[in-house]
Amino acid sequence: xxxxxxxxxxxxxxxxVSDKHVYKFKDFSECVFDxxxxxxxxxxxxLKKVAPDNxxxxxxxAGWYGIVLIPFLYQTFxxxxxxxxxxxxxxxxxxxxxxxxxxxxxxxTKDVVFDDIDYKGQVIINTSCEHMxxxxxxxxxxxxxxxxxxxxxxxxxxxxxxxxxxxxxxLIKQSGLKNILYRGGKTxxxxxxxxxxxx
Amino acid sequence: xxxxxxxxxxxxxARYVNQLYKxxxxxxxxxxxxxxxxxAEGLKDEINVIPITDDFHDRKWWNKTKLFKPGLFKEPxxxxxxxxxxxxxxxxxxxxxxxxxxxxxxxxxxxxxxxxYWFSEDTAKKIHQCDVNSSIMVIDESNGEPMWRDFVDNxxxxxxxxxxxxxxxxxxxxxxxxxxxxxxxYSYKHGCxxxxxxxxxxxxxxxxCVLDDVxxxxxxxxxxx
Numbered sequence: 001x002x003x004x005x006x007x008x009x010x011x012x013x014x015x016x017v018s019d020k021h022v023y024k025f026k027d028f029s030e031c032v033f034d035x036x037x038x039x040x041x042x043x044x045x046x047l048k049k050v051a052p053d054n055x056x057x058x059x060x061x062a063g064w065y066g067i068v069l070i071p072f073l074y075q076t077f078x079x080x081x082x083x084x085x086x087x088x089x090x091x092x093x094x095x096x097x098x099x100x101x102x103x104x105x106x107x108x109t110k111d112v113v114f115d116d117i118d119y120k121g122q123v124i125i126n127t128s129c130e131h132m133x134x135x136x137x138x139x140x141x142x143x144x145x146x147x148x149x150x151x152x153x154x155x156x157x158x159x160x161x162x163x164x165x166x167x168x169x170x171l172i173k174q175s176g177l178k179n180i181l182y183r184g185g186k187t188x189x190x191x192x193x194x195x196x197x198x199x
Numbered sequence: 200x201x202x203x204x205x206x207x208x209x210x211x212x213a214r215y216v217n218q219l220y221k222x223x224x225x226x227x228x229x230x231x232x233x234x235x236x237x238x239a240e241g242l243k244d245e246i247n248v249i250p251i252t253d254d255f256h257d258r259k260w261w262n263k264t265k266l267f268k269p270g271l272f273k274e275p276x277x278x279x280x281x282x283x284x285x286x287x288x289x290x291x292x293x294x295x296x297x298x299x300x301x302x303x304x305x306x307x308x309x310x311x312x313x314x315x316y317w318f319s320e321d322t323a324k325k326i327h328q329c330d331v332n333s334s335i336m337v338i339d340e341s342n343g344e345p346m347w348r349d350f351v352d353n354x355x356x357x358x359x360x361x362x363x364x365x366x367x368x369x370x371x372x373x374x375x376x377x378x379x380x381x382x383x384x385y386s387y388k389h390g391c392x393x394x395x396x397x398x399x400x401x402x403x404x405x406x407x408c409v410l411d412d413v414x415x416x417x418x419x420x421x422x423x424x
Contacts, residue, residue, distance in 0.1 A: 023325040087370075090325050113360050114371070133359040159366075162258075163359040 001041045005071040006032060013065065013098040021090050028094065031065045035188050039127060039150060040068045042186060043195065044076040047123070047148055050181040050197055057081040057121030061112040061138070062128040065095045069127065070105060079104055083120055087111045113137065122146060129171065130154070130164045136176025139199075146199055149175050154191040168194045200227045200298060201276035203338075206236040207253040207262045213241030215281040218424050220246055222285035226297035226406070233276075235265060260363050263333065264350045267310075267343025277301055280334040282416050283384075284408040284423055297406065300383050301337055309377035310346065311337035312368070313409070316381040317389040317397060329369040331376065334409045335384055345375045388413050 010032055017028045055077060060066060063084040070082055082105045086092050092109045099105040110117055112126075113133045119142060129135055129151035139147055151165040151174075165171040168183045177198035185194040202223050206216055216234050220243060223230045233247040242248060249271075255261035265271075266278055277298050279285070288297075305311035313332040315323050323330035349371060350357060361367040368376060381392045384407040390397035391405060402408060410416040 021325060023321045027326075088328060111370070113356060133356045137356070159362045162362050 001037075001044065001072050001075060003037065003071075005074075006037075006068055009067050009071065009098045013067065013094055016094055016097045021094055024090055024094065027091075028065070031067050035193075036068045038186070038188055039193055039195075040072045043069070043125070043127065043148060043150065044072045046182050046184070046195065046197060048076050050146070051077065052122050052146065055080065055122050058083070058123045058125060059119040059121050060084045061124060061126040062086060062131060063095075063125075064091060064128070065098065066105075066107075067095075067098065069125070070099065070102070081121065082106065083108060085110045085112050085117065119145065123148060126150070129174065130161045132163060134163065134174035134176070136174065139176045143199065146181075146197065147175065147177060148195070148197050149177075150193060150195045152188075152191050152193045165194060167192070168196055172196050172198075200229055200302075201231050201233070201272065201274055202298070203233045203235065203266065203272070203276050203278050204281055205251075205263055205266065205278075206234060206238070206281060207251065207259050208237070208256075210259065211281045213238075214424075215420075216246065217241070217243050218420070219279060219281060219283065219285070222287075223279075223298070225287050226285050227299075230298075235262075255358070258358075258363065261358060263364055264346070266336070266338055267347035267350070269341050269344045269347060271343075272338055273340060275302055275305060275337050275339045278336040278338055279407070280409070280411065282410040282413075282420065283334055284410065284420060286402075286404070286406060286408065300406070301335065301379055304377075304380045304383075305337040306377045307339060308342055309375055310342050310368075310372070311377045311379060313384055314378040314381075315386070315389075316392045317386045319393045322393075329366045331365045331369045332386075332409065332411070333364045333368065334411055335379070335407060337379075342375075346372055383407065384409055386412075387416075387419070 017024050058080055063086050066084045085108045089109045092107045096107040123146045125148045127150040129149050135149055151171045153164050153166050155161050155164045168185055171194050180198040182197040185192055204219055220232045223232060235249045235251045237251055237253045239248040251265055313335045315330050315332050357367055385391035385403050385405050387408050387410045
């Protein structure tokens with residue numbers, strides 16, 4: 001996957017962080033770590049094989065800045081509609097600035113677990129399942145959508161990784177997905193990362 | 200005056216409870232002290248014990264939600280984490296001391312709680328994503344009810360969405376909180392009030408020291424005791 005657009009967005013975002021949200025610098029610097037690149041590349045590679053033919057709209061839950069995933073989705077699927085949700089208002093402010101020249105990308109400040117959200121599109125992605133409640137609370141509300149879920153077994157990240165999965169079986173159990181189109185795992189920087197795709 | 204703390208598991212021994220009681224008694228001889236615990240062995244006889252079970256083995260601090268049960272306290276009661284230290288009065292006779300100032304600035308119908316005044320707003324909200332610290336609270340007969348109801352109704356969702364109580368209270372109950380005035384308590388690690396007093400790892404002439412997030416707090420407290 002070409003990272004040129006990721007780099008352009010990062011430079012654009014960095015200027016905004018410097019001007020408006022300097023306290024977010026550490027967080028912003030981590031959003032392009034190699035783990036992010038590898039896991040999103042993997043996601044697009046596998047989603048390409050099973051995505052519905054009419055796929056033109058995706059909802060990204062707890063999407064952080066979306067800085068890697070959105071350009072990779074565009075490279076893989078073209079200029080689809082994107083709704084990105086994150087609970088942190090400062091994160092979404094930075095993301096909204098970065099993507100202000102993406103007319104089909106909309107950024108929302110929402111809590112995907114506790115807010116009542118009517119998700120649009122054929123596909124729902126959550127690459128941060130280890131941060132939150134089991135995804136079955138959302139998959140059961142949207143039985144017609146294709147879910148792409150990633151989690152990991154790194155429970156050493158204090159404060160943040162509070163609902164890790166030890167393997168794909170546990171992630172599937174958390175997800176409540178019945179029809180699994182893809183399941184797999186990778187070791188990335190000493191920790192197991194897993195992904196399931198299904199309905 | 201009523202005070203309460205909570206001890207579950209083995210992270211904190213009975214000595215922590217007894218020491219806190221001793222400090223509180225120095226601050227106010229009339230203190231009536233209660234401990235919610237799953238193991239009362241070793242606690243001083245004067246301490247009123249309310250037995251509880253440890254229902255949160257991985258993150259025991261979620262047992263603190265039991266404090267919010269309506270009717271548990273008949274009158275306003277100050278809660279302190281076991282790694283707090285109540286200073287004896289130093290030199291200024293005119294300065295309010297002890298626990299009265301916490302009650303004086305408390306209100307009914309809201310949970311009275313500590314704010315992380317030692318951080319700037321930006322640091323609290325942009326880095327820690329929370330400006331609430333539940334090490335010290337004043338709880339009355341019913342001011343914990345919204346939190347209690349939320350926890351009873353959504354326990355699994357909350358436990359799997361928030362690492363601890365502080366981000367939960369910040370994110371979902373900011374309208375149900377009343378912050379104590381600045382300058383009544385301080386963080387040993389971070390300071391008292393930003394930007395005027397942010398010296399790290401320093402004791403102060405302020406009623407209560409909060410030692411959370413301090414790696415060697417056991418040794419530090421042992422030195423004070």
